[in-house]
Amino acid sequence: MSVVPGDIDTSRQPPMAVPLRHFVVSLGLLLLGLSLALGIAFDIVPSTAILAHIHLLLAGWICVTIMGAMTQFVPVWSGVELHSRRLSTIQLWLVAGGLLGFASSFLTGRVAFLPVFGSAMLLGFWTFVYNIVRTLRKTSGYDVTERHFLLALGFFVLLTTLGFLLALDLVYPLFAPLSVTRVSVLSAHATLAVFGAVITTILGALYQLGTMFTQTELHGIDNWLRRAEEVGYPAGVVLLASGRLFGVTLVAQVGGLLVASTLLGFSILLGRRLYETSVQWNPMLSRYAVVAPALALWSLMALPVWFENPLSYAALFGAPSSYYLLIVGFIGFVVFGTLYHVVPFIVWVNRYSDLLGLEPVPMIDDLYSDRLARIDFLLLFSATALLAASDIFGLSMAITGVGSTLLFAGVVCFVGNVLQVIRAHSPHSLLGVLAPALSPDAPERVSESKTQ
Incomplete structure (x- = not known):
């Protein structure tokens, strides 16, 4: 793998601490x-x-x-x-602070505070959406990744709105006089969150990362699969969420079948990129190699379940027995693999890029521990296999x-390896990354303030 892909304009990136702060908090x-x-x-919590x-x-x-990845890339x-x-x-501190308060309210049973912390999260996510939309408006045209990101931002607005209403409903019943129920709103909210905001973002990023870091191009059936996904997947998410919200089985069926079938197609596309690569395997590609079959298996399990009853709460994320395939095998391994490149990439560009050609510098993949990466992969893969089975x-x-x-244990190893970078x-x-005001890293803070 090259040190920095040649078509990446690193001069446009924000200061290093901005995305890294998001990643440290997320970990x-x-x-x-x-x-x-x-x-x-182990049944030791409420x-x-x-x-x-x-x-x-x-x-x-x-x-x-x-949020951190979009802000960076x-x-x-x-x-x-x-x-x-x-x-x-x-945006980060609104979401993180609101989320910690939100989770604490659930743990302590103090539901009266949920709308307060929910409003902080809502404002934080909307701030993020506004910032990225204003950034994307500066471009002259949108490629496949940018189109997915814009769709994902729209889903973020919808899901956070429903989420805030759900939190408010626990204190002031909102849905009792309406034709929609709390369960139907919750189902639509979860659908927009996982399949709308999260997976749409992942698909957009993988179109870029899957070709860039395998050094391959889409060709033949890949282009047909991409076109089908670009139209069918977002339409499917909207139909599935709408059908669940209003209790219309046929609408949800069509949406569910579109979502599952286009994701199956995408798993084939990603698998072909990995099969055709001549690049040396690394933690990023190794984890993507788990993603493709996990997504394919999840899709095949979801198709008959969503055809039969997409409104069932047990089938919220596909087949009831496929939750770990989706959340850990697909979404989790995408994030694990991507962060194994993104964090070292950001650090390398800011620390070593100016020294290239002047003195020996490490490659991006040299910044983390290969041994620890192998250990966390084995632990995470074994965990996913056991939980799914x-x-x-x-x-x-x-x-x-x-x-x-x-x-x-695998996550602890992964987090330790990334933070060590x-x-x-x-x-x-x-x-200094988390709280610049408490750190001697003042020059960046001064320069940042002058650019606002």
Whole structure:
């Protein structure tokens, strides 16, 4: 792999601390969410912990990672300046602070505070959407990645609106006099979150990353699959969410079949990119190699279930036994693999790029520990296999407990490896990344303030 892909305009990226701050916070939220998962697996936390766990993983780890990645790479890929660095900082602390309060409210049973913390999250996500939309408006045309990102931003607005209404409904009943029920709104909210905002973003990013880092091009059936996905997938998400919201089975069926079939097609497209690559395998591509079959298997399991009853709450994320395939095998491994390049890439560009040709510098893949990367891959793959098999074949809770433990151990190794890149190679300490005001890294803060 080249040190920096030749078609990337790194001069457009925001200051290093901006995206890294998002990634460090998201990794902390990941550890919190998985700690609750262990508590749930061993029945040592209250039943409401499941809601805190889901929000810490999806709204926290996944969505905060997306916020940091878009803030970093939309300017880089699109060749434009980020609209506002100040807003990129504000968005993070609104979402992170609101989410921690939101999760705490579930854990303590103080639902009266949910609308308060929910409004902070809403404002944070809308700030993020506004900042990226204003950034993308500077481009002259939109490629496949940018089109997906714009769609994802629209889904972010819809899902956060429904999420805030759901939080408010727990204090002031809103849905009782309406034709829609709380369960139907919750189903639409979850659909827009996972299949709308999160997976649409992932698909857009993989069109760029899957070709760039395999050094291949879409050809033949790939182009047909891409065209089908670009039209069918977002239409499917809208139909599936709408059908669930208003309780229309046929609409949800059509939407579900479009979502599952186009994702199956995308798994083939990604698998072909990996098969055709001549690039040396690395942690990023190794994890993408898990993504393609996991997504294909999830899609094949979802098709008959969503055809039969897409309105069933048990089928919210596809086949009831395919949850871990989707959340960990697909979404999780995309994020694990991508961060294994993104974090070292950002650090390398800021620390070593100016020294290239003047003195020996490490490659991007030299910044993390290969040994630790192999260990976390083995742990995470084993955990995913155990958890998925436990669901599919109805294995004992002991197997689920072992899988959850391995998952937590793998995440700890992964987080430690990524944070070590920042600690050992970044010009800023972890404290400087998180809280510049408490760190001696003042020059960047001064220069940032002058650019606003």
